[in-house]
Amino acid sequence: AQSVTQPDIHITVSEGASLELRCNYSYGATPYLFWYVQSPGQGLQLLLKYFSGDTLVQGIKGFEAEFKRSQSSFNLRKPSVHWSDAAEYFCAVGTASGGSYIPTFGRGTSLIVHP
Amino acid sequence: DVKVTQSSRYLVKRTGEKVFLECVQDMDHENMFWYRQDPGLGLRLIYFSYDVKMKEKGDIPEGYSVSREKKERFSLILESASTNQTSMYLCASSPGGGNQPQHFGDGTRLSIL
Numbered sequence: 001a002q003s004v005t006q007p008d009i010h011i012t013v014s015e016g017a018s019l020e021l022r023c024n025y026s027y028g029a030t031p032y033l034f035w036y037v038q039s040p041g042q043g044l045q046l047l048l049k050y051f052s053g054d055t056l057v058q059g060i061k062g063f064e065a066e067f068k069r070s071q072s073s074f075n076l077r078k079p080s081v082h083w084s085d086a087a088e089y090f091c092a093v094g095t096a097s098g099g100s101y102i103p104t105f106g107r108g109t110s111l112i113v114h115p
Numbered sequence: 116d117v118k119v120t121q122s123s124r125y126l127v128k129r130t131g132e133k134v135f136l137e138c139v140q141d142m143d144h145e146n147m148f149w150y151r152q153d154p155g156l157g158l159r160l161i162y163f164s165y166d167v168k169m170k171e172k173g174d175i176p177e178g179y180s181v182s183r184e185k186k187e188r189f190s191l192i193l194e195s196a197s198t199n200q201t202s203m204y205l206c207a208s209s210p211g212g213g214n215q216p217q218h219f220g221d222g223t224r225l226s227i228l
Contacts, residue, residue: 009155032214043119043205043219044158051214090157094214103217107157 002027002093006106013081014114021076021109023091032094033074034103035065039087047089050074061085086113117142121206121220129228134193136223138206144218145211147189149173149181152203152222164189165211196227 003026013019025031032051036044048059055067065076074091091106122137140147146165150158150173160173162181170181178200182190189208193200203224207217 034216036219041221043221044207044217045219046216049216102160102163105158107155 002031002095002104004091004093004104004106006089006091006109008109009107010110010112012112012114015083016080019076019078019081019085019111021089021091021111023074023076023106024072025074025091025093026072027093027095029095031074033065033067034092034094035059035063035074035076036090036092037061037087038090038108044090047076081111081113083113083115086111117218119206119208119218119220121204121223123223124221125224125226127226127228128196130195130197132193132196134196134225134227136191136193136204136206136225138189138191138220139187140189140208140218141187142208142210142218143186144208145186146209146217147183148207148209148217149179149189149191150205150207151175152205158205161191198227201225201227 005024034049035047038044047063048057050057050067058064063078067074088108090108092103094103119140128134148163149161159175161179164170164183180192203222205222206220209215209217
């Protein structure tokens, strides 16, 4: 069965600093990978996705992620963090199940941004 | 713009009550999902549906049931609410036919007293 690990429960960065959130997955085939963001009191919003092709994918709000098959990783990055980026971030891997799409989510990383 | 609407943002019920959480999507999506979200546990799948009147159990279906009588509506039912069902509940939908990202509602924070 597939699984997703986000090793960092909390990450604290200063505004303007760079950011990297880690995600490791376990899945036998080529995975479909996603990063979502959840602002306080809101549902999840898709930041970016990887299906195939270029292993560096660009998303919304200035985020990018790099798929590394050899490391089973899909880390999320941003070169300069803004205070509004403070939120919960979830990595997810999607797999097919009888023609349906069933995603598995990591437990999330809470990003704290200091002024 | 796509939209997934959950009927209540906050809900307070008593133990033993039958509780209905409603979710409506306006995107004609085939798939719909119910998750509960608890601190430190991330999102856990309760049930999902890939078509009208079809449902599949997720990881934690015990104590819950679902109904999908129309394509746009997916209801979560707590047959006899218990305090350990106090949680944030998130509904999501996605198109069928492949691995497509999900669209989420804003959640219902349910408290069982």
